Amino acid sequence: MSSREAILQRLRNRAGGELTAPECDFSVLKRPDWSTSERIALFERMIESVHGEVHHCTEDSWVDRLAEILGSRCARNLLIPKEHEIGVKLRSSTLEREDLPHLLIYDEAIESWKSVLFNDVDASITSTRGGIAETGSLIMWPNTDEPRLMSLVPPIHVAVLFASELYTTFHEAMQAQNWKAGMPTNALLVSGPSKTADIEQTLAYGVHGPKELIVLIIE
Amino acid sequence: MADPIKLYPPKPSKVYFFGTCLVDMFYPDAGMAGIQLLEREGIEVIFPQDQTCCGQPAFTSGYHDEARAVAKAQLGLFPEDYPIVVPSGSCGGMMRKHYPGLFKDTEDEILAAEVAGRVWELTDFLLNVCHIKLTDKGEPTTVAMHTSCSARREMGVAEVGPKLLGQLDNVNLVEQVRAEECCGFGGTFAIRHPEISGAMVSEKVDALVDTGARDFVTTDCGCLMNIHGYAEKNRKAMSGQHILSFLWNRTGGGKGEQS
Amino acid sequence: MSETAQHSPHHIDVKEFHPRAHEALHNPQIRHNFRKAMDGLMTKRKSAFEGWDLESLRDLGANVRLRALANLPDLLEQLEKKLTENGIKVHWAVDGDEACRIVRDICKARDAKTVIKGKSMVSEEMELNKYLEEHGIEALESDLGEYIVQLAGETPSHIIMPAIHKNTGEISQLLHDKTGTDLSNDVEYLTAEARLQLREKFMNADVGVSGVNFAVAETGTLCLVENEGNGRMTTTVPKCHIAVTGIEKVVPNLEDVTALLALLTRSATGQHITTYFNMISGPRKAEELDGPDEVHVVLVDNGRSSIYQDDELLDTLRCIRCGACMNHCPVYTRVGGHTYGTTYPGPIGKILMPHLIGLDEGRHLPSASSLCGACGEVCPVKIPIPDLLVRLRQESVDGDKLHPAKVRGHGAKRNALEAMIWKGWSWMHARPGAYRFGTNMAARLRKLQPGQMGGWTQFRTSPKLAPKTFHETLKERGQ
Numbered sequence: 001m002s003s004r005e006a007i008l009q010r011l012r013n014r015a016g017g018e019l020t021a022p023e024c025d026f027s028v029l030k031r032p033d034w035s036t037s038e039r040i041a042l043f044e045r046m047i048e049s050v051h052g053e054v055h056h057c058t059e060d061s062w063v064d065r066l067a068e069i070l071g072s073r074c075a076r077n078l079l080i081p082k083e084h085e086i087g088v089k090l091r092s093s094t095l096e097r098e099d100l101p102h103l104l105i106y107d108e109a110i111e112s113w114k115s116v117l118f119n120d121v122d123a124s125i126t127s128t129r130g131g132i133a134e135t136g137s138l139i140m141w142p143n144t145d146e147p148r149l150m151s152l153v154p155p156i157h158v159a160v161l162f163a164s165e166l167y168t169t170f171h172e173a174m175q176a177q178n179w180k181a182g183m184p185t186n187a188l189l190v191s192g193p194s195k196t197a198d199i200e201q202t203l204a205y206g207v208h209g210p211k212e213l214i215v216l217i218i219e
Numbered sequence: 220m221a222d223p224i225k226l227y228p229p230k231p232s233k234v235y236f237f238g239t240c241l242v243d244m245f246y247p248d249a250g251m252a253g254i255q256l257l258e259r260e261g262i263e264v265i266f267p268q269d270q271t272c273c274g275q276p277a278f279t280s281g282y283h284d285e286a287r288a289v290a291k292a293q294l295g296l297f298p299e300d301y302p303i304v305v306p307s308g309s310c311g312g313m314m315r316k317h318y319p320g321l322f323k324d325t326e327d328e329i330l331a332a333e334v335a336g337r338v339w340e341l342t343d344f345l346l347n348v349c350h351i352k353l354t355d356k357g358e359p360t361t362v363a364m365h366t367s368c369s370a371r372r373e374m375g376v377a378e379v380g381p382k383l384l385g386q387l388d389n390v391n392l393v394e395q396v397r398a399e400e401c402c403g404f405g406g407t408f409a410i411r412h413p414e415i416s417g418a419m420v421s422e423k424v425d426a427l428v429d430t431g432a433r434d435f436v437t438t439d440c441g442c443l444m445n446i447h448g449y450a451e452k453n454r455k456a457m458s459g460q461h462i463l464s465f466l467w468n469r470t471g472g473g474k475g476e477q478s
Numbered sequence: 479m480s481e482t483a484q485h486s487p488h489h490i491d492v493k494e495f496h497p498r499a500h501e502a503l504h505n506p507q508i509r510h511n512f513r514k515a516m517d518g519l520m521t522k523r524k525s526a527f528e529g530w531d532l533e534s535l536r537d538l539g540a541n542v543r544l545r546a547l548a549n550l551p552d553l554l555e556q557l558e559k560k561l562t563e564n565g566i567k568v569h570w571a572v573d574g575d576e577a578c579r580i581v582r583d584i585c586k587a588r589d590a591k592t593v594i595k596g597k598s599m600v601s602e603e604m605e606l607n608k609y610l611e612e613h614g615i616e617a618l619e620s621d622l623g624e625y626i627v628q629l630a631g632e633t634p635s636h637i638i639m640p641a642i643h644k645n646t647g648e649i650s651q652l653l654h655d656k657t658g659t660d661l662s663n664d665v666e667y668l669t670a671e672a673r674l675q676l677r678e679k680f681m682n683a684d685v686g687v688s689g690v691n692f693a694v695a696e697t698g699t700l701c702l703v704e705n706e707g708n709g710r711m712t713t714t715v716p717k718c719h720i721a722v723t724g725i726e727k728v729v730p731n732l733e734d735v736t737a738l739l740a741l742l743t744r745s746a747t748g749q750h751i752t753t754y755f756n757m758i759s760g761p762r763k764a765e766e767l768d769g770p771d772e773v774h775v776v777l778v779d780n781g782r783s784s785i786y787q788d789d790e791l792l793d794t795l796r797c798i799r800c801g802a803c804m805n806h807c808p809v810y811t812r813v814g815g816h817t818y819g820t821t822y823p824g825p826i827g828k829i830l831m832p833h834l835i836g837l838d839e840g841r842h843l844p845s846a847s848s849l850c851g852a853c854g855e856v857c858p859v860k861i862p863i864p865d866l867l868v869r870l871r872q873e874s875v876d877g878d879k880l881h882p883a884k885v886r887g888h889g890a891k892r893n894a895l896e897a898m899i900w901k902g903w904s905w906m907h908a909r910p911g912a913y914r915f916g917t918n919m920a921a922r923l924r925k926l927q928p929g930q931m932g933g934w935t936q937f938r939t940s941p942k943l944a945p946k947t948f949h950e951t952l953k954e955r956g957q
Contacts, residue, residue: 004570007725007779011551015787021548022541028534029736046750110715110768114681135751147767148714152707171736180732183697185564185763186714189755194707196669197747198623198639200646201515204669207622208676209707209754238948240907244917245941247948254952266957268949269910277900279849281871281891283878285904292908320865324880372851397517401808405848412496412846413933418503418812419848420937448938 046136050192130165249461308370367439522748560698590684598689635815741858803853836887
C-alpha cells in the first residue's frame with residue numbers, strides 16, 4: 001500500500017467514528033460600511049504603524065511626487081512595469097523631465113539578470129489590486145508585467161494604490177474580487193517593509209526584502 | 220462582570236456546604252467564616268459530615284479510577300436541590316467542570332452532571348446570589364489579592380473578590396503586577412516540579428510585596444499555603460489569609476458569633 | 479560556508495527535563511530574556527485584539543479548524559486534485575523519515591547541492607537539515623532567527639521566535655566567529671550583514687524548502703505567513719520549491735483563511751497582520767519571468783493520523799502554531815524552550831510531542847504544568863490544553879480502566895509506589911469514617927507533623943495542621 005493510501009485509509013477508518021462538521025459564522029469578521037475617506041484614514045494609520053510611508057496624490061501629481069521621493073533617496077534607477085499604465089506614463093514622462101532615475105524593465109527571465117536585480121536595482125514601482133484598510137495591506141497579484149521578485153528584491157518598493165480600490169477587510173476584498181474563482185500562481189498581501197525582531201526583539205527593517213515601502217494613494 | 224453564561228439561581232433558604240479537605244485540615248477558620256457569612260445572610264447551611272475530598276489531587280495526577288471512587292462518595296451527599304457552595308475555586312472547578320466528564324459513560328453520569336450544575340464558588344455565591352452588602356468595621360488597611368487560576372479561569376470569578384473587597388470602606392485594594400499569573404501551586408505540580416514551582420511563587424511574592432501591602436487574601440487554600448509559606452520561609456513581609464476569613468473579620472464577625 | 483553545515487543536536491534525552499529545568503532556572507540571562515519577551519508578547523496580543531469580539535472570533539477559529547478536521551480525508555484528496563491541476567506535485571509521507579527521503583529524492587533528481595529554507599516547524603520535526611547534510615546536500619536556514627540558531631548548532635527555543643534565548647551580544651559574537659562580521663551591538667548592522675550573506679545564498683540555492691501555514695483545498699493554494707521576506711525568496715528564487723506540511727493544515731475554503739489569519743498573527747506577535755501573506759497556487763507559467771519551475775508539496779502524517787482517531791485528542795490537531803500558549807505559560811516563561819528537549823516546546827509541545835515521540839520518552843511533559851489554564855484561555859482555536867494535559871497524565875500512568883490509554887508508550891510513568899499511595903488515598907477518602915478518623919488523628923498528632931516535606935519545604939514552610947478539623951468543629955456546632 002502506498003503511503004498515500006495508508007494515510008487516507010487511517011483517516012477514513014477513524015476509530016472514533018465519523019465527525020460532524022460545525023457551522024462557521026463569519027459575521028464576526030464583518031465591519032460596518034465605511035466611507036472611502038474613513039478607509040483611507042484607517043489604511044494610512046495601520047500601514048504607518050508598521051513603518052510604511054503613505055503619500056496622497058492624484059492621477060496628475062503622482063509622477064512629481066515619485067520623483068521627489070526617489071530623488072531624496074538618491075535612487076539611481078527604478079524598475080517599472082512594461083505594459084501597465086504606470087510604466088507607460090513613467091516612460092513618457094522621462095522624455096519631458098530629468099528628475100526621474102534611470103528606468104529599468106523586468107522583461108527577461110530572472111535567471112538571465114539575477115545578479116543585477118539583486119545587487120544593482122535601487123527601487124521598483126508596481127501597481128496593486130487594491131488594499132485592505134483594517135490591516136494596512138496591499139493586495140498584489142504578480143504577473144508577467146510585474147513579476148514576483150519586483151516587489152521583493154529592490155531596497156525601495158513603491159506601490160500605487162487607487163483609493164477607490166480600498167476595501168475594509170481581507171474577507172470583503174476576497175469576496176468582492178471573487179478569488180475562489182481562480183487564483184494566480186502567486187498572490188500577496190504586503191503590509192509594510194520587510195522586517196525582523198529576531199535579534200532580542202529589536203525591530204530592524206529590510207532584512208530580506210525592501211527596507212522601505214512607499215504607497216502612493218491616488219484619490 | 221461575572222461569566223455572562225452563568226445562570227445564577229434565586230437566593231435559596233438552604234445550601235449544602237462542601238468544605239474541601241484543605242479547609243478541613245489546615246484552614247477550618249476559613250470554612251467557618253464562609254458558613255457564618257452565609258448564615259448572616261439568612262441562609263441555613265447544611266454540612267454533610269460524610270464529605271471528604273472532591274478527588275482533584277488524584278484526577279490531575281492521572282489516577283482517574285482513584286479520583287472517581289472518591290468523587291463518587293461525594294455524589295450522594297446532596298440529595299435535595301439546594302445549591303452546593305465551595306470555599307475554593309479549585310475544588311469548585313473540579314466538581315462543576317470535571318465531574319460530568321469523569322462520570323461519563325458510568326451509571327452516575329446523570330447524577331454527576333446534576334450535582335455539577337449546582338456547584339458554586341462561595342464568594343461568587345455571596346456576591347451574585349446573596350447580593351451581600353458588607354459593612355466594614357475594621358481599621359484602614361491595604362491588601363492585595365491573588366485570585367486562584369481555577370477561580371479565575373474555570374469558575375470565572377476573577378472580578379468577584381475585588382468587588383467584595385470594594386464594599387469595604389476602609390480597605391485599600393492594590394493590584395500586583397501580572398496579577399493573573401499562576402502562583403506556582405498546581406497541586407502535585409509543586410511536588411513534582413519543586414524548582415519551577417519555587418521560581419513561580421518567589422516572583423508572585425515579590426510582586427505582592429512590591430504593591431506596598433503587607434497582607435494578601437486569596438480564594439483558595441492551595442495558593443494560600445504556597446504564597447504564605449514562601450513568604451514565611453523567606454522572611455518576606457507578606458502574610459495571607461483566605462478571603463472569607465478576611466471578609467468575616469472585617470465585618471464584625473470576629474467579635475463573637477452572631478445570630 | 480562549512481560552519482553552517484553543523485546540524486542541530488536533536489538527540490537529546492527528553493526525559494532529562496528536570497536537570498535542564500534546573501540549569502535554566504539558574505541562568506539569569508534565560509530568565510531575563512524569556513520574561514521580558516513573553517511580557518511584551520502578552521501585552522501586544524492584548525492590544526491587537528482591542529475592539530474585537532474575541533470570543534466569537536475564537537469560536538469561528540475553532541469551528542473552521544473543526545470543520546476542516548471533520549472532512550480531513552476528503553479535503554486532502556481535494557487539495558491533492560487541485561494542486562495537481564495547478565501543476566504542483568503532491569507527495570505523501572507517513573513519517574519524518576519518509577518525508578526526508580522524498581525531499582532528498584527531489585533534490586537528487588535535480589542534482590541539487592544547496593537548499594535554502596524558510597521557517598518550517600515540520601522540517602524541524604523531520605530533522606530535515608541533518609538528513610540532507612548526511613546526504614551531501616547543504617541546507618541553510620534563511621529566517622534570521624533560524625539562521626542564528628543554525629550557526630550556533632542549536633535548535634529553536636520558540637516556534638515563532640527561534641533565537642529568543644540569545645541576546646544581541648551573543649549573536650554579534652556568533653556572527654563574528656562564524657561569518658566574520660564586526661563585533662557590534664547595532665542590530666541594524668547585524669541584520670544588514672545577514673541580509674548580504676543570505677542574498678548570496680538565495681541567488682545560488684538549487685532548491686527552496688518552506689513550510690505551509692494553511693493549505694486551501696478549493697483552490698489548491700499554499701499560504702505562508704511571514705515578516706522577513708525570506709519565505710517569499712525561498713519560494714520564488716530557486717528553480718524548485720518544496721513545501722512540507724502536516725496533513726492537518728488543510729482547510730476547505732479561502733474564506734477560512736481570513737479567520738485563521740486574523741487570529742494567527744494577533745495571537746502570535748500581536749501584529750494585525752504580518753508583512754507578507756504569501757499565497758502560492760502554482761509553479762511559474764511559461765510566460766512568467768520568475769518563480770520556481772517546479773513546486774512540490776509533501777503531506778506529512780508523522781503521528782497525526784493516530785491523534786485523529788480519538789475524539790478528545792483530536793483537538794490537538796486544531797493548532798495553527800501561533801505560540802500564544804507558550805507566550806502565556808508561566809512554566810515556559812521560566813525554563814525557556816530548550817528545557818523541554820522537544821521540537822515544539824511549551825503547552826502545545828506538552829500535548830503534541832507525546833504523540834510524536836511516545837509517552838515513554840515524553841513522560842515528564844504532561845506533568846510540567848500547574849494546570850493554570852492560561853494557555854487554553856488564549857488559544858485562538860480554543861484547544862482545551864489543560865484538559866488534554868490531564869488526559870495525557872492519565873495515559874502516562876494508565877490511570878483509567880474505563881478509558882484505556884491509547885497513546886504510544888502509555889503507562890511508562892506508572893510506578894508501584896505512587897500507584898499504591900493513590901490507592902490508599904482513594905480508599906481512605908471514599909470512606910467517610912476512615913477519613914474522619916484519619917484527619918482527627920492528624921489534628922491530634924499535629925506536633926509530630928514533619929517539618930521537612932521534600933520539594934515543598936525547600937521553598938516554603940509547611941502548612942500547619944489545625945488543632946481541630948472543620949468536620950469536628952461543625953459536629954460540635956451541631957452541623
